Amino acid sequence: MARQERAVRTRRAVVEAAASVFAERGYAAATIAEILERAGVTKGALYFHFDSKEALARGVIEEQTTRDHRVPREPKLQEWVDTGMSLAHQIPRDVILQAGIRLSGDLQGRALFGSAWPAWIERSTALLAEARERGEVLPHVEPAQTAECFFGAWLGTQAFSEASSRWSDLSERVCVLYAHMLPAIATPAALVRLDTGPDRGARVVREAEAERARRAAPVTAEV
Amino acid sequence: MARQERAVRTRRAVVEAAASVFAERGYAAATIAEILERAGVTKGALYFHFDSKEALARGVIEEQTTRDHRVPREPKLQEWVDTGMSLAHQIPRDVILQAGIRLSGDLQGRALFGSAWPAWIERSTALLAEARERGEVLPHVEPAQTAECFFGAWLGTQAFSEASSRWSDLSERVCVLYAHMLPAIATPAALVRLDTGPDRGARVVREAEAERARRAAPVTAEV
Known part of the structure; x- marks a missing residue:
């Protein structure tokens, strides 16, 4: 898989995992630890795309x-x-x-x-x-x-x-x-x-x- | 003030205090301690009317x-x-x-x-x-x-x-x-x-x- 394609897939997995946690628990109760677990990616991979919980929420909003x-x-x-x-x-x-x-x-x-x-x-x-x-x-x-x-x-x-x-x-x-x-x-x-x-x-x-x-x-x- | 009238006023003060805390923080984050403080009544007076946070929420709903x-x-x-x-x-x-x-x-x-x-x-x-x-x-x-x-x-x-x-x-x-x-x-x-x-x-x-x-x-x- 080309590096760029892999990055796109990782980002996608992170946005979907974040969305599932936000949808279930709301923003305040969501944790990056749970998002990481659901996305099945490394901390480094997640932070490469989104540097905070806030940025993850913004990413989900932008997808709408x-x-x-x-x-x-x-x-x-x-x-x-x-x-x-x-x-x-x-x-x-x-x-x-x-x-x-x-x-x-x-x-x-x-x-x-x-x-x-x-x-x-x-x-x-x-x-x-x-x-x-x-x-x-x-x-x-x-x-x-x-x-x-x-x-x-x-x-x-x-x-x-x-x-x-x-x-x-x-x-x-x-x-x-x-x-x-x-x-x-x-x-x-x-x-x-x-x-x-x-x-x-x-x-x-x-x-x-x-x-x-x-x-x-x-x-x-x-x- | 007659005892019954006092009870009605206390209940009223408690329901209003509970409503203001629920409206501001939502049910999960509301505490009886804060409701007591806003109502300015004793714990005994509050519990005489409502025996739990759940009962307070029910009281507010019934008022609607x-x-x-x-x-x-x-x-x-x-x-x-x-x-x-x-x-x-x-x-x-x-x-x-x-x-x-x-x-x-x-x-x-x-x-x-x-x-x-x-x-x-x-x-x-x-x-x-x-x-x-x-x-x-x-x-x-x-x-x-x-x-x-x-x-x-x-x-x-x-x-x-x-x-x-x-x-x-x-x-x-x-x-x-x-x-x-x-x-x-x-x-x-x-x-x-x-x-x-x-x-x-x-x-x-x-x-x-x-x-x-x-x-x-x-x-x-x-x-």
Whole structure:
């Protein structure tokens, strides 16, 4: 294995181990000793990538928005819906997202290592602004306000689902949330075109993964 | 002071002190020693009312739904809106509600001392069911589902507001949340009759307090 590839794998193992410890215990109770044990790497290897617990938390937060399966869509509002639905599908399966939720909501800790909230709200605002330019949203909708409102609602839906089913009903609950908010956001013409079924997230993730695999496969037909 | 009145005051002081410690530190980090110190009562007095930290947390949780300023309304949907708006107004001012939020959302702790969530959802479901009987809600609305959906959204809005402004923008944010959800819940005829202004919560609380004061005042006109 090339040295660089090994470094990438080590970093990955450390971020995943850190995420699993943060997700389980929260930032304050997490220890580097436990992260080391779960990662199965040497202390030197961990400190090569992250020089403190704080840096590990920052590393996990930075990973958050890279977990998003973006597939460009028309209407743009479908892409906005897809972000929330694919995240809902992934959270029960992805410890990095679980850790990001816990860390981002840690009001003491976030002063040290930041929060993924602003990045999600920014992405959501941008998609709603594009949707507005295309006439897909109702005239009174202000993208930044709606993005923050939806984000707060999504966050609480996620917390409620964690408490009631360890996220196993999250896709269902997020689908109900969209049904309760979209009539105040989408024009009737855009609304009827939107797919907000509870399995939407799973389908978007599958599609994005197939697309990624297609791109990674060796190209033979091109010169 | 009569013995019973003194006992009520002591209990009140203990619950308030416990709430302030739980709200600040969370359940796990709270100590009875600190609660005693803040309450300014003897250990014996505290243990007369609550025999453990768990019992104190349970006492704070039980207080939650008694903080609600209920004023019967027509349309019933206004009463439903008023519950969420008056809570939003009170949270920045009421440490017992702040503690209830923190305790109810403590996924480890709630196994010991319970959560106020089910009581709020039950109240919300009952109001939505009454509103449905009166034809104020759209035909597809299922009270229990809408109550849970709104509760999750309200919870996240509250968490977002705590993080961004220590709840000082909560009334504003809850007002935006209602604006984004009511069009999927209320019939157009009921919707136009609803008051969802950001100062609605403050007005409801004032009105309920005036009503309570009126009832507590000595009655002279009656025989």
